[in-house]
Amino acid sequence: MLTLTINDKRHRIDVDPATPLLWVIRDHLGMTGTKFGCGAALCGCCTVHVEGSPIRSCVTPVMLVAGKRITTIEGLRSAAGHAVQQAWIAEEVPQCGYCQSGQIMSATALLAQTPHPSDEQIDAAMAGNLCRCGTYQRIRAAIHRAAATLGRA
Amino acid sequence: MAVATNLSRREFFRAGAAASGGLLVAFYLPLAEASQAGTSFAPNAFIRLRRDGSITLIVGRSEMGQGVLTSLPMLLADEMDADWKRVRVEQAPALPAYANPLMHINLTGGSNSVRGSWIELRQAGAVARTMLIGAAAQRWKVKASDCDARSSYVIGPRHQRLSYGALAMAAASQPVPSKVTLKSPEEFSLIGRPIARVDTPIKVNGRAVFGIDVKLPGMMHAAVARSPVFGGKVKSFDPAPAKAVAGVREVVQISTGVAVVAEHFWAAKQGRDALRVEWDQGALGDLDSGEIERMLSEAGDKPAVVAQRIGDAQRAQASAAKTIEAIYRLPYLAHATMEPMNCTADVRPDRCDVYAPTQGQTPALREAMRITGLPAEKVNVTTTYLGGGFGRRGMVDYVVEAVEVSKALGRPAKVIWTREDDMRHDAYRPVNYSRLAGGLDRNGNIVAWQHRIAAPSLLQDLQGHRPPHDLDKYAVEGAVDLPYAIPNQQIEYALVAPGIPVHFWRSVGHSYTAFVVESFVDELAAAAGKDPYEFRLKLVEGARRYRNVLMVAADKAGWGKPLPTGVGRGIALHNSFGSYVAEVAEVSIEGKGEVRVRRVVAAVDCGTIVNPNTIEAQVQSAIVYGLSAALMGEITIRHGGVVQHNFDDYPVLRMPQMPKVEVYPVAGGPPMGGIGEVGVPPIAPAVGNAIFALSGKRVRNLPIRPKDLA
Numbered sequence: 001m002l003t004l005t006i007n008d009k010r011h012r013i014d015v016d017p018a019t020p021l022l023w024v025i026r027d028h029l030g031m032t033g034t035k036f037g038c039g040a041a042l043c044g045c046c047t048v049h050v051e052g053s054p055i056r057s058c059v060t061p062v063m064l065v066a067g068k069r070i071t072t073i074e075g076l077r078s079a080a081g082h083a084v085q086q087a088w089i090a091e092e093v094p095q096c097g098y099c100q101s102g103q104i105m106s107a108t109a110l111l112a113q114t115p116h117p118s119d120e121q122i123d124a125a126m127a128g129n130l131c132r133c134g135t136y137q138r139i140r141a142a143i144h145r146a147a148a149t150l151g152r153a
Numbered sequence: 154m155a156v157a158t159n160l161s162r163r164e165f166f167r168a169g170a171a172a173s174g175g176l177l178v179a180f181y182l183p184l185a186e187a188s189q190a191g192t193s194f195a196p197n198a199f200i201r202l203r204r205d206g207s208i209t210l211i212v213g214r215s216e217m218g219q220g221v222l223t224s225l226p227m228l229l230a231d232e233m234d235a236d237w238k239r240v241r242v243e244q245a246p247a248l249p250a251y252a253n254p255l256m257h258i259n260l261t262g263g264s265n266s267v268r269g270s271w272i273e274l275r276q277a278g279a280v281a282r283t284m285l286i287g288a289a290a291q292r293w294k295v296k297a298s299d300c301d302a303r304s305s306y307v308i309g310p311r312h313q314r315l316s317y318g319a320l321a322m323a324a325a326s327q328p329v330p331s332k333v334t335l336k337s338p339e340e341f342s343l344i345g346r347p348i349a350r351v352d353t354p355i356k357v358n359g360r361a362v363f364g365i366d367v368k369l370p371g372m373m374h375a376a377v378a379r380s381p382v383f384g385g386k387v388k389s390f391d392p393a394p395a396k397a398v399a400g401v402r403e404v405v406q407i408s409t410g411v412a413v414v415a416e417h418f419w420a421a422k423q424g425r426d427a428l429r430v431e432w433d434q435g436a437l438g439d440l441d442s443g444e445i446e447r448m449l450s451e452a453g454d455k456p457a458v459v460a461q462r463i464g465d466a467q468r469a470q471a472s473a474a475k476t477i478e479a480i481y482r483l484p485y486l487a488h489a490t491m492e493p494m495n496c497t498a499d500v501r502p503d504r505c506d507v508y509a510p511t512q513g514q515t516p517a518l519r520e521a522m523r524i525t526g527l528p529a530e531k532v533n534v535t536t537t538y539l540g541g542g543f544g545r546r547g548m549v550d551y552v553v554e555a556v557e558v559s560k561a562l563g564r565p566a567k568v569i570w571t572r573e574d575d576m577r578h579d580a581y582r583p584v585n586y587s588r589l590a591g592g593l594d595r596n597g598n599i600v601a602w603q604h605r606i607a608a609p610s611l612l613q614d615l616q617g618h619r620p621p622h623d624l625d626k627y628a629v630e631g632a633v634d635l636p637y638a639i640p641n642q643q644i645e646y647a648l649v650a651p652g653i654p655v656h657f658w659r660s661v662g663h664s665y666t667a668f669v670v671e672s673f674v675d676e677l678a679a680a681a682g683k684d685p686y687e688f689r690l691k692l693v694e695g696a697r698r699y700r701n702v703l704m705v706a707a708d709k710a711g712w713g714k715p716l717p718t719g720v721g722r723g724i725a726l727h728n729s730f731g732s733y734v735a736e737v738a739e740v741s742i743e744g745k746g747e748v749r750v751r752r753v754v755a756a757v758d759c760g761t762i763v764n765p766n767t768i769e770a771q772v773q774s775a776i777v778y779g780l781s782a783a784l785m786g787e788i789t790i791r792h793g794g795v796v797q798h799n800f801d802d803y804p805v806l807r808m809p810q811m812p813k814v815e816v817y818p819v820a821g822g823p824p825m826g827g828i829g830e831v832g833v834p835p836i837a838p839a840v841g842n843a844i845f846a847l848s849g850k851r852v853r854n855l856p857i858r859p860k861d862l863a
Contacts, residue, residue, distance in 0.1 A: 016399060016419075023419040027374065032366035033359020035540070037491055038572040042800040045491060073359035088357045092349060092766060095774060096218030097356030098363060098491040098540030123809035130800060132491045132541050133218045134777025136811035138770075 002066045006031070007075025017063035022046045024062045025072060033073035033101050037130070044129030047102035048072045054109040056128075073101040080111045080150060087146035095133035103129045107143050116147050194321040196284055196329065198250035199229055199277045206305060206318025208233075208240045213251030213270075215261040215512050216244070216352060217542035218774070219829045220767040223350045224267050225274055227763060231343040232278030232336060235317070236305035242351050247514035247534035259514035262547050262657060264730035264827020267763055271825055272335075279333035281324075288323035289315045304342075338761070347766035352538070364510030364537045367497040369565040373402060374418040375558045376425035377568060379410040379578050382793035383653055384435035387411060395424035404428065407557040409550065414562060418569050437652050437793035445651045445790060446482075449586035453480075453607030457647035458623050461633035464641035469601035473592025476601075477680050481589070481669045482854045485788035486582035486658055487795075487803060492540020493575040496555035499565040500525055505532045507556065510539040512546040520549050524556045543778070544657035548580060576803055577795040580656035581788055583609040583628070587669040597681030599692070602639045604632050604669070607647040609655045611662075623648045627657075631666030631834065636699045636726055637674070637692035653790060659778055660833040663729040667834030668783075668841065668855065671725040675842045676851060685842060686712050686724050698758050698821045699726060702735040705756035705819050710737035720751065721847025725838035732759040732826030733819075736776070738812075738839035742848060746863030748784060750812040750840055758821035759828050765818055768828055772816040775832025780812075781805040783837035787856050 004011045006029065013028055020039075025031050025048070034057060037045030041056035048057045049071040076085070084107050094100045103126070110117055110125040117125065122143050131139070194202040201209040210226040226242045229235070245251040247259050255269040256262075282302050289307035290297040292315065299310040305317040338345070355361040380386065392404035395413045400420030405412050413424035470476055497508040498521070505525045511517050514534050521532045539546055551568060559566040570578070585608040592601035610625040624646055633644050658664060678688035686707050693699040703726050707713075716722060719741050726735045739752040755772050762768060785804045789796045797803040816832075841852035850862055 019417075019419050023417060027417040027419070030368065031359075032362070032368075035363075035491075036365060036493070036569070038800055040572070040799050040801070043491070043572075076358075085357045089349075089353050092353060092770065094218075094350070094353055094356035095220070095770060096216075096491065096539060096541045097352065097361050098538075100356050101359045104357060126808040128807075130491065130805060130807065132489060132543070132778065132781075132805060134774040134806070134811075135770075136777065136806075136808045137773055137814055139808070140811070 002062060004062070004066060004070060005068065006070045007072060015062060018061045020058050021048070021060045021062045021065055021070070022057035025057060031072055031074050035098055035101055037099065043099070044102040044106060045099050047105040047129065049105060049109060052109065052112060054106050073105060076104070076108060078108065078112070080146070081108045083146040083149045084108045084111065084142070087142040087149065090145060091138045091142040093135050093138040093142050095135055099129060099131045103131065103139055107139070107146070110143065111147060111150060115150060117143065194281070194325040196281045196324070197277045199274060200233065200281050202281065202317055202321045202324070204318050204321050206239055206316055208235050208305070208317070209243055210240055211243050211245045211251070213245040213259065214253070214266040215536050215539055215542065215546070217261070217512065217539035217546065219266070219771060220350055220764065221261070221266045222352050223348060224764050224767055225270060226351070227343045227348055228267070228270065228274040229278040231341055232275040233281045234302040234304065234342070235278070237343060237348070239305060244536045247518050247536070252515070260516070260547060261512040261542070262544060264829045264831060268731065268825040268827060275335050276333055279335055280330060283330045283333055284324040284327040285317055285320050287327040288320045292323065344763050346764070348764055349766070361538050363492050363540050364497070364508065365492055365495045365540070365569060367508040367537060367567060369497060369499055372497065372565040372567055373414045373416065373562060374421045375412045375414045375566050375568045376418065376421040376571070377407065377410050377412045377554055377574070378425050378428050378430050379574065380432050380434075382432065382434045382438050384437050385432045386435065388431040388433045390428060390430040392428065394427040394429060398424040398427055403562060405558065405561040407554060407561070409554055412554065412558045412568070414558065414566065422571065434793065440651060440793045441791050442789040445584060445653070448649050448651055449584065449607045452647035452649045453586040453588050453605055457605055457607070457645040459643065460624055460629040460646045461642060461644040463639070466601045466603045466641040466643035469641035470590055470592040470603065473600050474595045475593040475680055476590065477676055478590045479673060479676060479853055481587040481672065483585040483665045483668065484786070484855065485584045485653065485790070486782055486786045487576050487579045487788050487797070488543045488545035488658060489576065489803060489805060490541030490543060490545055493572055494551040494570040495568060496551040497565065497567040498552070498555035498559040500556060500559040503531060505556065507532070507534045507552060508537060509534060509549070509552050510537050510546060511549060511552065512539070512542045512544070513549050516547070516549045517552040520553050521556050524553065525560060543659040544661070545579065548656055572800070573798045576798050580614065580654035582658035582664060583611065583655045585665040589669065589673045591673060591677045593677060593681050597683055599637070599639045599677055600641060602635070602642045605645040605647065606632060606666070607649050608665075609650060609653070610648050611655055611657065613648070613650060614655050619648060627662045629666070630662040631727065631729060632670060634728065635670065636696060636728060659775070660729055660830040663727065663830070663834040664779070664782070667725065667727040667729070668837040671727060671835065671838030672841050672852065675723070675838070675845060679845070689724070689726055693726070698733045699728070701819050701821065702726070702733045702756040702758050705817050706735035706737050706754055709756065709815060709817055710754040712737065719847070721843040723839045723842025723844070723846055725835035725842060727834040729831050729834050730827030731824060732757060732828065732831040733821065734831050734835050736832070736835040736839045738836065738843045740840055740843040740847065742844065742862050746859030746861065748840065748844065748857055748862065749810070750780060752813045752815070753836065753839070754815045754817070755832060756817045756819050757831065758819040758826070759831065760821055760823055760825035762818055762820060768818050769816045771828045772832035773814045775830065776814050776836050777806050777811070779833040779836035780840070783840055783855055783857060785856050
């Protein structure tokens, strides 16, 4: 049995400890906002926060994060998270939307670390999140918008 | 001034066509509503108005990012004069009432969702409005023609007001009009405005349900082992190693391979990976990309089926002042939607429910009927959100697997493909070999144009046999309908059938013909010693819509103005799906020959603009999709299977590679064109032409390789 703390809620789970966190979140706990895209940390769809840092849950064995503070898109309640989501709405970022949970988790972590990122810092932080609909330009605009909102708060 | 339309007759399954005498819109009362008769007004399949004034609009096309869940309801709501704030939208079931008016089945593709439903949905909205006005007029004892409607209210001649909600029940007993008057463009209240997408809020908080997110009580998860060689079949398999994995419940053979079924997907995948399967490789076990290249060049180097002949190109070529020849090659491409293929099915003895992120509801329904033996009314296909489509999801191989697995288990099952499964068992954008010859007269005018295309046939894969006369319209689209007035043209097609599955890929044949044609036009411009923009502009003299987009793109891009050192500029023009697009790319070549696209300017004329926001988003999207292919996309074959397996060896554009993209809509008036695909074709040639302008190196093979430019 493993104990996971996800979105401030504790879960006791009976699972093979090598199972990737992604599938525990999706299949065992039924939270489907975090997506499966590649299974190899190449696309960023599965990005969640562990102790506030973005990680790829598709390659993270669940045993490595037992007892740590995990946040998924469903539990994104920080000021930065809210600002990012609002900016995503204002800039009309999503198209198909499949990658956007991961994009938002990466962007939120970036802003927590770097409140006013340059384009180069955005490139570096977001390079691991693929979007086949090509929403990158609007993502960039939305991150700048969220940074401006947070700066005013 | 309003425009009256005459409505033509159309028959519908389960539709009360007798009720109307001939509207284009279907009169089918959704089942859920039928049970609540008396609580809402459902004048047709697309609209439900409740007594509290809330309105549900139903969308028959699949939402895969292109925005139909917003743009199609805009057509209904505008003509209905519905209060957009009270509207909610719903994805339609797979019923004939929601068939694509241009295809007569339920399918999303061909960039035709909005233009295909442009009349039908507006009529549906106008029918509701007419009946609501009729109900109000009756209550007020005034003439309907003296009433108006605005934002879910009917307004009478003495400024009386009645809300749509208050009129809902009375409207339901109004006669259904056989003729309605549609608005003229200046009367539109929603159409033409940048209306916010209705699906954005649930796509930023993780609540949008994609196919992969479907949950059913008692559902099992499955991963499927498929033949590593296309066309291979299961010879035998040993289920024991799979069954030894904790959580694995069953191992069942299905038509596409062997499915490992488990309580959770991870166990299913572990079991699938442990499974030992012996494959009968079939005929393609020795096939590789080199052999396919040989097949293509052999077919492309000799005369083939003539797809288009204007004048006498061979004679004109022989007497031309200057001639050039070139060979272009493009690879197979995977669709690589962000959401891998998946489907959930619940097959029972007396019914079958399918939950699929699909572009093809009718094909899904037909396959489910075939596998279960159930009639159409016992099969439900529910369309979820699609994590990308790009043509891939018009196929329903993933539906077949889920239905077969659920049928074998007798309980609900979800089949999920891994990224590797998705990459290796796609049906690909066809590989292409193009041989061109062009001739210029003494003044640098093109007098001869010969283009022979050797490529696999999409029609052959779709229909299961070679197309009549071995001519595939998809293989030559964009090549037989050149924007340019060239007096002597011959376009030929050689059907090559290596056996690798092929399918529609965003912009289909245009995805390669535009690259070939627009690069070769650039070669001819260079041979004539002319500016590539001026050269094209002269060739489209008198073709207003081509000319407009070309001029807008050149103007906005600052064509002819100096660029920083090390930056080149290229232009391309193309028409696909009824829309006219010109794109200008600015590129630089970095250290080891890596191409960096810095800026793209696109001018787009898709006729009437429904939602400018969608147009900008779709063209940005198409440019990224096309750039991924042009700069990196290549599927190669070894031992009859695909070499690439994930985003490391099939890379796509990432944030740091994103150019600044500017999109300029050009309102060209009717007829309306598509928008989802039309931005793809011109980007590869615009980039290739920019590379030539910068370096003098002509790009004739995609993807563009650093080693070719270093």
